[in-house]
Amino acid sequence: MKRVLYVIVGCLGLALGAVGAVLPLLPAFPFLMLAAYCFARSSPRLHNWFTSTKLYKNNLESFVRGRGMTWGAKIRIMVTVTLVMSIGFFMMGSVPVGRIILACVWLFHILFFLFGIKTLSSAQAEHYRRLDQESSQA
Secondary structure, eight states: OHHHHHHHHHHHHHHHHHHHHHOTTSOHHHHHHHHHHHHHHHOHHHHHHHHTSHHHHHHTHHHHTTSOEEHHHHHHHHHHHHHHHHHHHHHTTTOHHHHHHHHHHHHHHHHIIIIISOEEOHHHHHHHHHHHHHHHHO
């Protein structure tokens, strides 16, 4: 029963992550991380399939392997989260405590992406991508 729940939640995360990769208002990264987590818990075969998809490779692979993210990926995530959080911020006009909390979360998010995650150049990202392709073919 638990595995079925993981598969369902993983598929939901995958669907929302795929939509988020196309739409600028929905962040893809957290949903794809959720999908990766759930698929890893549900079945090795499903997890292997997910980690071989282009969606995973373009959005999560370098981060999951501890290598970092390109500036483009970081900026895309930060802009998306900023847009989504700004909607909540403006809707909380009469709730100053909520605005303060949301502003602190946003600031932590920005600082984490700037200083907590290693920034890869495009050449480094491409180099790691080629290495991963070679190791998966071997």
